[in-house]
Amino acid sequence: MRHVLVTGGAGYVGSHACRALAKAGYLPVALDNLSTGHRWAVRWGPLEIGDVADHKTVSAVMAKYRPLAVMHFAALSLVGESASQPGRYYDNNVSGTLTLLQAMRSAGIERFIFSSTCATYGQPDSCPIAETARQQPINTYGRSKLMVETILRDFATAYGLHAIALRYFNAAGAAANDGIGEAHPCETHLIPLVIEAALGRRGPVQIFGTDYATPDGTCQRDYIHVNDLADAHVRALELSAQQSGFQAFNLGTGRPYSVREIVAAVEARAGRAVPQQLGPRRPGDPDALFADPARARAALGWQARESDLDNIIGSAWAWHASLAGAVSEREVRLAV
Numbered sequence: 580m581r582h583v584l585v586t587g588g589a590g591y592v593g594s595h596a597c598r599a600l601a602k603a604g605y606l607p608v609a610l611d612n613l614s615t616g617h618r619w620a621v622r623w624g625p626l627e628i629g630d631v632a633d634h635k636t637v638s639a640v641m642a643k644y645r646p647l648a649v650m651h652f653a654a655l656s657l658v659g660e661s662a663s664q665p666g667r668y669y670d671n672n673v674s675g676t677l678t679l680l681q682a683m684r685s686a687g688i689e690r691f692i693f694s695s696t697c698a699t700y701g702q703p704d705s706c707p708i709a710e711t712a713r714q715q716p717i718n719t720y721g722r723s724k725l726m727v728e729t730i731l732r733d734f735a736t737a738y739g740l741h742a743i744a745l746r747y748f749n750a751a752g753a754a755a756n757d758g759i760g761e762a763h764p765c766e767t768h769l770i771p772l773v774i775e776a777a778l779g780r781r782g783p784v785q786i787f788g789t790d791y792a793t794p795d796g797t798c799q800r801d802y803i804h805v806n807d808l809a810d811a812h813v814r815a816l817e818l819s820a821q822q823s824g825f826q827a828f829n830l831g832t833g834r835p836y837s838v839r840e841i842v843a844a845v846e847a848r849a850g851r852a853v854p855q856q857l858g859p860r861r862p863g864d865p866d867a868l869f870a871d872p873a874r875a876r877a878a879l880g881w882q883a884r885e886s887d888l889d890n891i892i893g894s895a896w897a898w899h900a901s902l903a904g905a906v907s908e909r910e911v912r913l914a915v
């Protein structure tokens with residue numbers, strides 16, 4: 580059996596990657612400390628509970644399954660929290676990844692696919708953003724991810740690591756029919772917050788800023804369906820078998836939507852108005868961020884197929900509507 584070790588496999592993007600790996604004939608082995616992930620999200624292979632920063636556990640899991648590659652999703656990823664707890668973020672996201680990479684070297688595993696982010700670009704000079712754009716992150720979370728990219732470049736040069744960094748733009752949507760979707764214990768992302776407001780499970784959604792330099796004054800982002808991200812991971816896994824060195828790819832559609840357009844799309848799906856409040860800007864939010872995905876198309880043969888806005892909102896709506904109530908571990912487990 581072709582095992583792939585999936586760190587963070589009990590989380591949002593990692594669980595969708597496990598689903599895609601299984602469909603492509605691999606056996607995903609999830610390694611997760613369940614800090615923000617869920618047992619119920621691990622449906623396509625075994626779950627090993629442990630921390631990527633624990634060399635002994637990671638080595639034992641690698642010896643047990645002898646995976647042909649590692650997909651590394653495990654991370655802390657709340658931008659605001661990263662500012663107040665930098666030690667925890669660098670420890671988990673940078674030291675933890677270094678431990679994982681050292682364990683891979685000892686086990687003779689050469690292929691590594693990394694969850695990076697467009698937050699490594701910071702405030703871009705212009706959009707769409709190509710991979711060659713200057714990387715100057717403006718928060719601790721983005722810096723932790725860029726540090727890992729730097730480590731990967733050095734490991735590729737010195738040790739022959741086959742490393743691919745996938746820089747996601749805004750992950751969204753769900754595979755609701757297969758019982759998985761976005762279930763962050765502390766939700767900060769726009770689309771789930773708007774949907775939960777529409778379902779009456781939260782108070783009004785806050786619109787962070789209406790004076791941006793965009794057509795309707797609210798921020799524009801590039802929303803990419805999580806199944807499209809998962810598909811890109813399987814393609815990157817296959818490319819990593821053929822090519823050594825470090826490579827990075829943007830994963831986005833290239834088509835931005837504003838906050839107001841997202842709220843309108845949820846209202847259209849819900850058939851009712853979403854309670855909302857206009858508020859001040861959230862610190863650190865650039866006006867617009869969207870990808871130039873040409874390199875991923877050329878090298879991976881990848882393009883977004885499920886990221887039409889109606890499909891993103893429809894699948895996320897189906898997922899949230901299927902939950903019994905607010906997203907807590909217990910309620911979600913009872914509902915799916």
Ligand SMILES: NC(=O)c1ccc[n+]([C@@H]2O[C@H](COP(=O)([O-])OP(=O)(O)OC[C@H]3O[C@@H](n4cnc5c(N)ncnc54)[C@H](O)[C@@H]3O)[C@@H](O)[C@H]2O)c1
Nearest residue numbers: 587589590591592612614615616630631653654656694750
């Ligand atoms: N969601 C997005 O929009 C987005 C955008 C860009 C990049 N990313 C990156 O994608 C990855 C997945 O994000 P997500 O939204 O699925 O987050 P998530 O919180 O749902 O998943 C992360 C998973 O990793 C686990 N984990 C964290 N630290 C761990 C550790 N030290 N050892 C073992 N397990 C650990 C958590 O329990 C969780 O299951 C992250 O690396 C994130 O930075 C996400």
Ligand SMILES: O=c1ccn([C@@H]2O[C@H](COP(=O)(O)OP(=O)(O)O[C@H]3O[C@H](CO)[C@@H](O)[C@H](O)[C@H]3O)[C@@H](O)[C@H]2O)c(=O)[nH]1
Nearest residue numbers: 656696697698748749767768769785786787798838861864
């Ligand atoms: O209650 C809310 C939440 C968000 N927004 C706005 O909605 C947009 C999207 O915000 P959010 O869903 O929080 O995503 P981003 O801040 O764009 O960041 C996400 O996407 C990045 C990649 O783009 C990842 O690196 C981060 O982990 C992930 O949080 C931004 O303009 C926010 O200002 C609101 O107006 N109200």
